[in-house]
Amino acid sequence: MAFRYRELADALIQEIESGGLQQGHRLPSIRAMSQQRGVSITTVKRCYESLEAQGYLLSRAQSGFYVRDRQLTLLQPEFPVFDPSSRQIDNLSIIAEIHQSAINAHRVQLGTIQLAPSLLPVQALQRSLVRANRRAQGRALAYSQAAGEPVLLQALQAHFQQDGITCALQDLVVTNGCMEALSLAVDAVTRPGDTLALPSPCYSGQLQLLASMGRRVSEIPSTSRGFDLDRLEQLMADQAVSACLVATSYQNPLGYCLDAADKQRLAEMALRYRCPVIEDDVFGECGHTRQRPLPVKSWSRDGWVIWCGSVSKTLAPGYRIGWCSSGRFHPQVRLAMLARGLSVNTPLQLALADFMLSGEYRRHLNRLRLQLAAQVNSLCDSLRHHLDEHCRLAKPDGGYAVWVQLPEHCQGLQVYQAMKAQGINLVPGEVFSARNLYSNAVRLNAGNPWNAELERAVATLAESVRTLAPDACSPAGSGRR
Incomplete structure (x- = not known):
């Protein structure tokens, strides 16, 4: 529309x-x-x-x-080019340590990709929870049906349809968040020891998930504009991977969104090589305009794309409600769910259905997208203002993850430790790869309305970079003005 x-x-x-x-x-x-x-x-x-x-x-x-004056800028990051190869994930300890540190509410949240509570429609959600559970009466106290509450499945289908996304009810499964949806999909199409292709850098939670499931990864070179489809196709053609796990709309951590032609090509590759594509679309609704980009699933024929998402990045992480549109792999996904004895919180499913069907979720998204655009813009402006020109910045197409490449010999892990000591969280780049790449990068969170505290945090980041890489940077205090 x-x-x-x-x-x-x-x-x-x-x-x-x-x-x-x-x-x-x-x-x-x-x-x-x-x-x-x-x-x-x-x-x-x-x-x-x-x-x-x-x-x-x-x-x-x-x-x-x-x-606006748009001349003040930092160059786009440079990314390594390499040949994909299957490998184990062995940097889990540092990923776990950083994840645990990132949830510390007493630190300035410049790292974990999460929305500020002030952006969430708390009162409207509470009204939906009360209204839905009053209407459902005893049903709200029972276990959920295996695929999810029918009223939520119908609400999701109607919601997707408004964005031009067709989703068959019989293929849709409600899950405990997007990570569980991804886990079910991986279980349905691969076995322990199999290799999955992932764009690199990729979300560290995906690496944790695959390592816990005994899977290997073959990373695909990427830039801030997308990942190398030619190399991915070669892996598919050579049968070097059993499946692909990708995010094509506002990918975390780079924030790129593939254009429609590349998404269509990826769907066609899945069909041609009979190689399942698992699509992590958790940020798909976090664009900076009202029009949501279509997922790869929209071009999928014969069900070779498994589409996964949730409301964790747009609405309420604590609801832990996601979905999996499983296509031709629906029987395998259902079997994996039954084997794990999974059940999703019934009252919250009913509340989310009410929230969607009442139109509140759509109104919230329309407000949120403009707010996210403003917050990303404010963070990027601050980074341009404070950082030296030896740093590089990838401004995302959507979402609220911002990738910063530091001077060559400046270690993101050292910057992380220096900032942590000053009560500020960020995430070092090396947790986004199993190949020990991106050690001179950090990922930042733009999920908070801009304020003086965040401005000071960025200034502290710039000072830490100058302290840790004095030979690469301009003298202290001479940041980009």
Whole structure:
């Protein structure tokens, strides 16, 4: 579905990037732009707000909207090129230690990818919980049905349909979060000792999961624009991997989103080589515009793509409700669920169904996406302001993970320890690979509304980098202004 404000925003972005609208140029007032373009005042207002959130415009009180200065920048990160090879995952101890440190609520949360509580619709969720359980009466006290509560399955199907995603009810299974959905999918299509292809760097939780299941990994080179489909196809053609585990929409930690052509190609590769693709789409609803990108599943024929997601990154991590659309592997997924005796919290399923069917979830997403865009923009602006030009920055297409490449001899693990000593959490890059790559990188969280505490944390990060890599950086205090 096309939105008029989005069409206007795209037109203005094109004018800005082509130089038709110069930096510092004052845009017409909302009313004047409405008259010029023949659209409503509401459309222009939403357009301007969207462009401000994306960093194209700057609003000034009692003055209007101006084209923002976008010259101050850091270069894109550089990523290693390597030949994929099957290997065990042996860096679990450092991953576990960092994960445990990251949940410490007393530290500034610049590391773990999670939303600030202030962004969550707590009261609306509570109303849905009370309303749904009152309506269900005794049903809310029983074990959930094996595939999930029918009312939630129907709510999910209707919700996906609004985004143009077709999902058959008989293929859909409700899970305890996205990680359980991924675990079921891995169990359904591989066996211990098998090798799965993963883009590199990849989410450290995926590495933990596969290691716990006795699987091996073959990492695929990536950049901040996506991963190497040619190398992945060669692995499939050579039958060097049993399956693929990928995130194609706002991948954690790089934040890229593959275009439709690459997603279609990946779905076709899965069919051609009979190689299952497990799609981790947990950030799919965390874009910075109202239009959600379609998952690879939308191009899948004959069910070779298993689509997994949850509401953990958009709504309430504590709900632990996810889903798995299992395609041709539905019998195997159901068998894996029965073997584990899995059951998902019934009252929370009913509450989430009510929240979706009432329209509250859609309204929340529309607010959240603009807020995420603004927060990512604020964090990236702060990084550009404080970091030396020897650092590099990958601004995500969506989501709220931000990847920073440090000077060559600056170790992310040392930066992590220095920041931890000052009460600040971040995640070093080496936990995102089983090949000991990305030691001079860190991943940051933009899930919090910007404030002075976060600004000081970024300034502390910049000072730590200058202290740990003095030969590579400008003199202290000469960060990018």
